[in-house]
Amino acid sequence: MKKMNEAITLEFEELNSELVDVFNNVMWIEEAALKQSDFSDITLKDMHTIDAISMYSEKSASQVAKMIHLTPSAMTTAIDKLVDKGYVERRRSNTDRRVVRLGLTHKGRVVYRAHQGFHRDLAHNLLKDMQPTEIAAVKRAIHNLVCYLANVIKQ
Template sequence: MTAHEEDSFEKMNESLVDVFNNVMWIEEASLRKSRFKDISIKDMHTIAAITMYDTRTASQLSQTMHLTPSAMTSVIDKLEKKGYVVRTRDSKDRRVVRIGLTHKGRTVFRAHEAFHRGMAHSLFDSLEEGEAPVVEKAVGDLQDYLHELIQF
């Protein structure tokens, strides 16, 4: 790596760390200041994993969230008690319990989604013509790398 490439790499590394830390801090601070201050960022990401109008089983959520089934059950119990999620029996197989969002859960889901879409718009709107495919590829490659790390 040339000195210029090394310098570029270090700047990119610092920027990625800064972006990650700021996103996490802003998400947590936004929750604390909102009417949804009774949930944590982990709770918020669980709500996001359920999605707006779909349902998930606890097992599906535990895989998505990389939590043990018992830890996921605790998160779901807490969210249900606070009115963000509801458990329902599957109409085709009554043994299966599905988790869905309540009106309150969908409201916080929309707020969280708006935050993320705002970040994407900020990045996208700053791009020059022709840069979008390059950035899209770089973000996709980073996403692939992170997915590989999750597979451990």
């Protein structure tokens, strides 16, 4: 174990604890915000499904399932619900009639944009009142994290 400067250790623990705080709370806050919104009939998980389907490229049901780590069967029922509620459309592919192409309805696109807005607010508030050099540092840190997580996945 490396001997560390005490002040730095303390700094680190403070950061760590705030980081834990963010991770533990973001999901819950997002869920709660959704419940109070005009789209209270969907959960955050539904929202992530909608996000994975997203605006433009038409993905197949199993592609979306993989993206959000759901089994195909769970995907089917999730889509059923979102189709019933009018957020998502199922279209059988013309070139391969086994695959189901998923797309957002108008309502789906509205809620997708609203959710993107939420994330944009998060990012804006992360960078609140920061200088370009500081912003660069933050960006690098987030990138570090993304790379680290990507590595963890690979193993």
